[in-house]
Amino acid sequence: MKNCFSCLLLGTLSLFQSTPYIVAQSSKDQKLPFQVQMDPRVELICIIFRLAENPEYTRASPNSYTRDVDKHFLPFKNHPAVQLARKLRRTRGVSYDAPMSLAVHITDAFTLKEKVPFEPHPPGLDGRWRLDEVRQFLKLTRDFSQKTRFKDFIQAHQQLYDSTAKRLSEMMTKHAHLEWFDTFFGQRSASTFHLAVAMLNGPNCYAARVTIAKEKHIYCILGTWRSDKKDIPLFSKNVLPTVIHEFGHSYVNHLVASHAADFEKAGKKIFRTVQQSMKAQAYSNWQTMIHESIVRACVVRYLTAHEGPFAAFAEIQRQHLRGFFWTGELAGLLAQYESQRQKYPTFEDFMPRIVEFFEEYASRLPKPPAQTSSSTPASGQPPPPQTPQQD
Numbered sequence: 001m002k003n004c005f006s007c008l009l010l011g012t013l014s015l016f017q018s019t020p021y022i023v024a025q026s027s028k029d030q031k032l033p034f035q036v037q038m039d040p041r042v043e044l045i046c047i048i049f050r051l052a053e054n055p056e057y058t059r060a061s062p063n064s065y066t067r068d069v070d071k072h073f074l075p076f077k078n079h080p081a082v083q084l085a086r087k088l089r090r091t092r093g094v095s096y097d098a099p100m101s102l103a104v105h106i107t108d109a110f111t112l113k114e115k116v117p118f119e120p121h122p123p124g125l126d127g128r129w130r131l132d133e134v135r136q137f138l139k140l141t142r143d144f145s146q147k148t149r150f151k152d153f154i155q156a157h158q159q160l161y162d163s164t165a166k167r168l169s170e171m172m173t174k175h176a177h178l179e180w181f182d183t184f185f186g187q188r189s190a191s192t193f194h195l196a197v198a199m200l201n202g203p204n205c206y207a208a209r210v211t212i213a214k215e216k217h218i219y220c221i222l223g224t225w226r227s228d229k230k231d232i233p234l235f236s237k238n239v240l241p242t243v244i245h246e247f248g249h250s251y252v253n254h255l256v257a258s259h260a261a262d263f264e265k266a267g268k269k270i271f272r273t274v275q276q277s278m279k280a281q282a283y284s285n286w287q288t289m290i291h292e293s294i295v296r297a298c299v300v301r302y303l304t305a306h307e308g309p310f311a312a313f314a315e316i317q318r319q320h321l322r323g324f325f326w327t328g329e330l331a332g333l334l335a336q337y338e339s340q341r342q343k344y345p346t347f348e349d350f351m352p353r354i355v356e357f358f359e360e361y362a363s364r365l366p367k368p369p370a371q372t373s374s375s376t377p378a379s380g381q382p383p384p385p386q387t388p389q390q391d
Contacts, residue, residue, distance in 0.1 A: 034193040036169040038161035040109035040154050042221055044145060045099045046200040051077045052085035054095050056282070059202030060224070063231040065160065068153075069200065076148050081140035088133060096282055097206040097391045098126040100198075100221050102134065104208045110151060112142045116212055123254070124209040164197050164224070164233045171235045176243070177306050184301065184338070185251045186346025190215040193247065197233070198223050205242050206391050207249035220246035241315060244302050246391075248295040255351055256290050262355045263290050266362035270326075273365055277323030282391070294354065296324055300331035301338065326361050333357050 049057040051073060060066050076082065088094035105125050107113040116122050118131055125134075144150070154161075178193060194217060198206075201223030208219040220243050224233035256263065267286035271278065278289055296319050304312040312331070319327040337350045344350040 034195060036165045036172060036195045036197070038165055038199065039103070039194075039196040039221075040150075041103040041106055042100065042196050042198050043154070043200070044109040044141065044150060045103045046198055047073055047150075048081055048085050048141060048144065049089075049095075049099050050200055051079075051082045052089065054085070054089055054099075056096055056204045057099075057200060059204060060200045061202065061227065063227055065157070065199055065231060068157070072153050073148055076144065079140070079144050079147070081137065081144040084133075084137055084140055088128075088137070092128050092130070092133070094126075094128045096204070097208065098128045100206040100208050100219075101126040102129060102137075103221075104194075104210045104217065104219050106138065109154075110142075110145055112138045112145070114138075116210060122210065124211065160232065161197075161199075164199070167233065168195065168197060168222070168235045168239075171237065171239065172243070175237050175240055177302075178247075180244075180302055180305060181247065181251065184298070184347070186348065188216065188251075192217050194219045195243065196221050199233070204391070205246055207246040207253075209250045216250070218247055218250040222246070241299050241303065244299050245295055248298050249291065251347065252294050252298065253291050255348055256287065256294065259351050259355055260287065262352075263287075263358060266355075266358040269362040269365060270358065274323045274325070281322065290358070293324055293326065293330060293358075296327055297330040297334055300327065301334050304331075304335075329361070330354075330357060 046057055047069060050069070085094070085099075101124060105115050105118075105122060107115050118125070118134065121127070121131065129137075172195065182188060192215060196219060198204075198221050201221070203225040204223045206219075206221040208221060210217050210219075222239070222243065226234040226236075228234055264286070267290050271286035271289050274289070278284070283289055283292060296315075300312045300315050300319075303315050316328045316331065333353065334350075337344055337347070337353070344353075
């Protein structure tokens with residue numbers, strides 16, 4: 001506990017000692033660099049995995065919309081597409097962000113054609129999808145879409161989708177600073193942001209990406225967990241860290257992958273000390289832990305720049321409670337990156353320093369006690385989170 005407090009204190013001091021910050025105010029007239037919308041592709045895949053009883057796709061609060069979904073689609077709960085979804089979860093672990101990675105790789109929710117060739121395997125399509133299985137799933141899902149009259153269901157709820165997207169767009173227009181990404185990570189050419197609302201995902205939120213003709217399309221797939229008396233989702237300013245988090249994965253994950261061998265030794269050692277809390281959040285390996293660690297520290301830097309150090313400190317506290325005890329220290333290191341941009345023009349240039357950080361952190365951990373019996377692996381699925389679950 002003392003060590004955790006020390007990490008929190010060090011991170012906080014680093015925030016205050018970093019370059020001066022000014023809490024920027026968004027202009028009410030600013031235009032978002034993307035469109036907020038309900039994506040039928042996302043909704044279709046969510047419905048199928050809801051019918052397949054994937055726990056993370058059944059956490060939306062009961063309301064008029066979920067009741068409409070169940071009334072319309074439950075008669076098809078044994079459709080071959082749903083049966084295959086159940087099998088893929090059981091045999092291949094197709095769950096959480098894997099279904100959403102497929103959604104952004106298809107043209108639409110009705111023809112379900114490949115938006116980019118699936119051979120070779122697209123880098124943005126989760127590796128849990130095998131070529132033969134994904135094509136069989138799309139074939140069956142096309143039949144599901146037709147037989148369930150999915151298009152009719154979408155049209156009948158268009159007003160709800162429009163109202164939801166409008167509310168989220170208004171919040172983002174007022175408060176978001178997405179120009180921060182290029183400023184912080186380094187300029188990226190031909191990148192487009194997409195913010196899609198997933199009406200059935202409850203507090204589960206995901207990142208996804210697809211590259212089309214060298215243009216990178218970066219997605220935040222945002223669940224909904226608060227609604228008004230009319231069951232229209234609500235979005236407060238508190239949603240922003242989640243949006244920044246999900247967009248951040250598209251900047252961070254591929255950099256971690258390119259340095260995977262460098263992170264491995266320290267990552268495995270750290271993961272052993274926190275694996276219970278990580279697995280409770282469905283982070284099952286050290287690679288995912290490193291992805292999440294860096295993204296969460298980046299969110300702290302965003303909040304420092306645009307909300308001030310107290311908001312950043314609160315975010316560090318939240319991450320420590322989730323088991324990411326090094327968030328404060330890592331955010332402090334990223335403050336050094338921001339102050340030395342002539343030496344480190346881009347985040348990629350700074351990755352060796354981040355590797356060194358995890359190596360040094362791992363060196364401070366006590367050696368694990370000798371095991372006298374086989375340990376029991378984490379079992380079951382994580383409980384429904386009370387706050388947004390970020391992947």
